Amino acid sequence: MTGGSEAPGGWIAEALREHAEQDQPDQADLGRPGMTDREQQVLDRIDRARRRRPRVREDRITMSHGAGGKATHTLIEAIFLEAFRNPLLEPLEDAASLALGGSRLALTTDSYVVSPLFFPGGCIGDLAVNGTVNDLAVAGATPRFLSAGFILEEGFPVADLARIAAAIRDAAAAAGVAVVTGDTKVVERGKADGCYINTAGVGVIERDVTLGVARARPGDAILVSGPIGDHGVTIMLARGELDIEADVTSDTAPLAGLAAALLDAVPGVRAMRDATRGGVATILNEIARSAGVGVVVSEDDIPVRPAVRGAAELLGIDPMYVACEGRMVAVVEGGQADAALAALRAHPLGEQAAVIGQVTGESPGVVRLKTAFGGTRIVDLLVGDPLPRIC
Amino acid sequence: MRFVDEFRDAEKAHALAAKIAALAEPGRRYKIMEVCGGHTHTIYKHGLEDYLPETITLVHGPGCPVCVIPMGRVDDAMHLAAQPDVIMTSFGDMMRVPGSNGSFFDAKARGTDIRMVYSPLDSLKIARANPDRRVVFMAIGFETTAPSTAMTLLRAAAEGLGNFSVFCNHVTIIPAIKAILDSPDLRLDGFIGPGHVSTVIGCRPYEFIARDYGKPVVVAGFEPLDILQSIYMLMLQLAEGRSEVENQYARVVPWHGNLVALRAIGQTMELRPYFEWRGLGFISHSALRIRDRYAAFDAERLFEVPGVRVADPKACQCGEVLKGVLKPWECKVFGTACTPETPIGTCMVSPEGACAAYYNYGRMHRQRVAEAAAAAAAPPAAGNGGLPS
Numbered sequence: 220m221t222g223g224s225e226a227p228g229g230w231i232a233e234a235l236r237e238h239a240e241q242d243q244p245d246q247a248d249l250g251r252p253g254m255t256d257r258e259q260q261v262l263d264r265i266d267r268a269r270r271r272r273p274r275v276r277e278d279r280i281t282m283s284h285g286a287g288g289k290a291t292h293t294l295i296e297a298i299f300l301e302a303f304r305n306p307l308l309e310p311l312e313d314a315a316s317l318a319l320g321g322s323r324l325a326l327t328t329d330s331y332v333v334s335p336l337f338f339p340g341g342c343i344g345d346l347a348v349n350g351t352v353n354d355l356a357v358a359g360a361t362p363r364f365l366s367a368g369f370i371l372e373e374g375f376p377v378a379d380l381a382r383i384a385a386a387i388r389d390a391a392a393a394a395g396v397a398v399v400t401g402d403t404k405v406v407e408r409g410k411a412d413g414c415y416i417n418t419a420g421v422g423v424i425e426r427d428v429t430l431g432v433a434r435a436r437p438g439d440a441i442l443v444s445g446p447i448g449d450h451g452v453t454i455m456l457a458r459g460e461l462d463i464e465a466d467v468t469s470d471t472a473p474l475a476g477l478a479a480a481l482l483d484a485v486p487g488v489r490a491m492r493d494a495t496r497g498g499v500a501t502i503l504n505e506i507a508r509s510a511g512v513g514v515v516v517s518e519d520d521i522p523v524r525p526a527v528r529g530a531a532e533l534l535g536i537d538p539m540y541v542a543c544e545g546r547m548v549a550v551v552e553g554g555q556a557d558a559a560l561a562a563l564r565a566h567p568l569g570e571q572a573a574v575i576g577q578v579t580g581e582s583p584g585v586v587r588l589k590t591a592f593g594g595t596r597i598v599d600l601l602v603g604d605p606l607p608r609i610c
Numbered sequence: 611m612r613f614v615d616e617f618r619d620a621e622k623a624h625a626l627a628a629k630i631a632a633l634a635e636p637g638r639r640y641k642i643m644e645v646c647g648g649h650t651h652t653i654y655k656h657g658l659e660d661y662l663p664e665t666i667t668l669v670h671g672p673g674c675p676v677c678v679i680p681m682g683r684v685d686d687a688m689h690l691a692a693q694p695d696v697i698m699t700s701f702g703d704m705m706r707v708p709g710s711n712g713s714f715f716d717a718k719a720r721g722t723d724i725r726m727v728y729s730p731l732d733s734l735k736i737a738r739a740n741p742d743r744r745v746v747f748m749a750i751g752f753e754t755t756a757p758s759t760a761m762t763l764l765r766a767a768a769e770g771l772g773n774f775s776v777f778c779n780h781v782t783i784i785p786a787i788k789a790i791l792d793s794p795d796l797r798l799d800g801f802i803g804p805g806h807v808s809t810v811i812g813c814r815p816y817e818f819i820a821r822d823y824g825k826p827v828v829v830a831g832f833e834p835l836d837i838l839q840s841i842y843m844l845m846l847q848l849a850e851g852r853s854e855v856e857n858q859y860a861r862v863v864p865w866h867g868n869l870v871a872l873r874a875i876g877q878t879m880e881l882r883p884y885f886e887w888r889g890l891g892f893i894s895h896s897a898l899r900i901r902d903r904y905a906a907f908d909a910e911r912l913f914e915v916p917g918v919r920v921a922d923p924k925a926c927q928c929g930e931v932l933k934g935v936l937k938p939w940e941c942k943v944f945g946t947a948c949t950p951e952t953p954i955g956t957c958m959v960s961p962e963g964a965c966a967a968y969y970n971y972g973r974m975h976r977q978r979v980a981e982a983a984a985a986a987a988a989p990p991a992a993g994n995g996g997l998p999s
Contacts, residue, residue: 528614590656592657593657
């Protein structure tokens with residue numbers, strides 16, 4: 220207890236000091252101008268604060284670090300990027316693209332800790348294949364080979380493991396990939412939660428395309444391939460803690476075919492991302508930040524199933540932040556929006572695709588949403604973790 | 611979606627906006643306080659201010675359960691959570707509120723057993739499943755959440771559950787509104803009354819505001835059209851020189867409140883002589899404690915609670931924001947040292963906090979529409995960056 224002291228907690232004092240150092244120059248400007256000018260100056264100051272080098276303030280990992288939002292970004296940039304920095308890692312795309320022996324490859328890895336392991340529409344095995352396949356697909360690659368590593372808890376039912384393995388086999392067959400290497404570890408009871416899986420994937424980039432969210436330019440159109448938030452809401456309800464039932468199943472699916480169809484139809488694809496943790500909102504923010512552009516989307520145009528919307532309304536969460544496991548966001552040249560939409564809709568996984576917004580030159584780094592109500596607001600990166608262990 | 615989309619209809623909003631603009635006297639400035647943080651959230655989330663003429667300012671009030679918890683109380687809760695065998699349960703909103711030594715989330719990362727629950731009744735489930743542990747529920751909130759805590763206490767007593775207790779931090783809204791009305795630094799024209807609180811207490815407790823202070827009150831629902839309509843009703847009262855309590859949220863709020871809920875609160879809890887509010891200081895008879903009859907479930911009596919008063923960090927101006935004296939962005943540390951990621955003040959933590967709502971939703975280079983009446987013809991944010999049509 221620090222009863223009565225003025226600045227309890229060293230971290231607060233630290234934050235204040237850092238802020239004071241960074242913002243010396245314009246403290247003086249904050250004098251007498253009119254109200255809106257002053258608000259504008261504060262906003263500019265915040266923009267500068269947001270561009271600061273990220274620092275992890277916590278001395279322990281919290282659940283927020285795994286949520287895919289701000290804390291995850293900070294952790295990745297401050298710890299991992301700092302330690303491993305190299306040109307292939309630096310874009311922080313879903314997969315790295317490598318030139319190797321005359322061909323271009325995409326490499327990615329992902330770990331799966333979803334709880335519960337089995338849920339309507341799939342299981343951890345489906346996610347472990349589709350999640351990794353999709354990271355390759357949105358890099359413009361044809362997924363080819365996967366590895367699979369299992370961390371199992373002592374006491375885990377073999378029958379469940381067999382079910383998961385069968386799901387992996389079927390999902391791999393559907394996605395056209397082979398699981399060619401693997402690993403198995405067992406930890407004592409209580410040191411893990413049943414079964415965790417890591418998969419890595421390799422794909423071949425056969426097309427002459429370079430994709431990346433940093434390539435987005437003003438005038439580009441932004442599309443989603445279908446209704447958002449199905450997976451996250453399914454998992455939330457499958458946990459049974461909320462006593463809500465709804466007819467909704469996970470959207471887990473391999474996106475390689477859909478991505479290929481889009482790339483074949485439209486030469487002007489700038490970037491694709493699969494909207495997993497942090498949902499579509501996180502991807503839109505990544506576009507705005509990486510490319511230094513503004514993003515404007517229209518709430519009316521974003522497809523959300525009624526059951527998902529209803530559950531999200533009840534729980535006070537925004538479907539824009541809820542994870543999908545079989546949906547992607549695509550950025551295409553504005554003039555090719557219609558062609559892109561047609562190509563997505565022609566594929567079974569993209570029947571409900573929609574153009575949801577566009578890239579602008581205004582307000583770089585900021586995502587704005589035109590609400591269905593007719594107002595405008597910001598869509599920021601998510602802070603905190605509404606839903607741990609979603610995938 | 612039924613029961614939602616009707617209350618977010620942009621066409622109706624345009625029509626209401628035009629009527630509001632027509633009621634605004636030229637040259638007069640209006641300050642309307644929305645008491646409840648839920649309203650603040652709706653206002654920013656739907657971009658409702660885009661519909662209002664520049665002369666109407668919405669001032670954010672103290673009705674955010676998490677925001678009004680003083681730092682010392684968070685430290686007390688952490689102290690309880692750290693006692694041997696204790697499992698602390700808490701609503702998710704509370705998890706990121708900073709105490710002197712970090713938040714519940716930080717404590718959880720250090721190994722303290724703190725679990726998020728959606729309902730206080732979930733704490734009973736945890737208590738039943740862990741008979742050798744002591745479960746303490748961190749109860750927060752206004753009259754909205756007090757009944758569910760009361761029902762939980764009644765259930766625990768009926769079951770004779772010996773390992774469950776409540777750390778009671780329930781507060782009541784009326785003394786806070788009175789403190790704001792008596793505060794010299796703010797001139798308000800009217801109040802958007804808290805809808806959820808009113809489902810429990812009804813509309814009558816606000817009558818003193820209209821009668822003694824001459825300010826109109828409209829109890830409002832939480833959809834954007836509810837709020838816009840309530841602003842219209844307030845403007846109409848002001849134009850006609852009336853000050854009355856009106857109920858816009860009649861589909862949910864009964865004039866006399868919910869007697870079953872009130873009875874449950876009365877049975878299990880009583881007013882404290884005084885309680886500290888973040889930023890507002892000590893307000894007498896402004897909070898609830900557990901009655902003697904339920905002492906066996908009162909964490910403040912079962913455990914030693916340090917009860918240390920911790921001053922807010924000097925730079926934090928949550929108090930001024932909670933009273934509506936400062937707009938969130940006028941706080942010295944807003945958005946720079948204090949962000950939703952690293953909150954210094956409580957207003958930046960809860961989704962109902964004015965600072966968090968403004969930072970997450972409203973922080974943009976706003977080009978206000980001068981005449982809301984003109985908005986009826988053109989989309990309100992047309993100047994805000996060529997949206998796809």
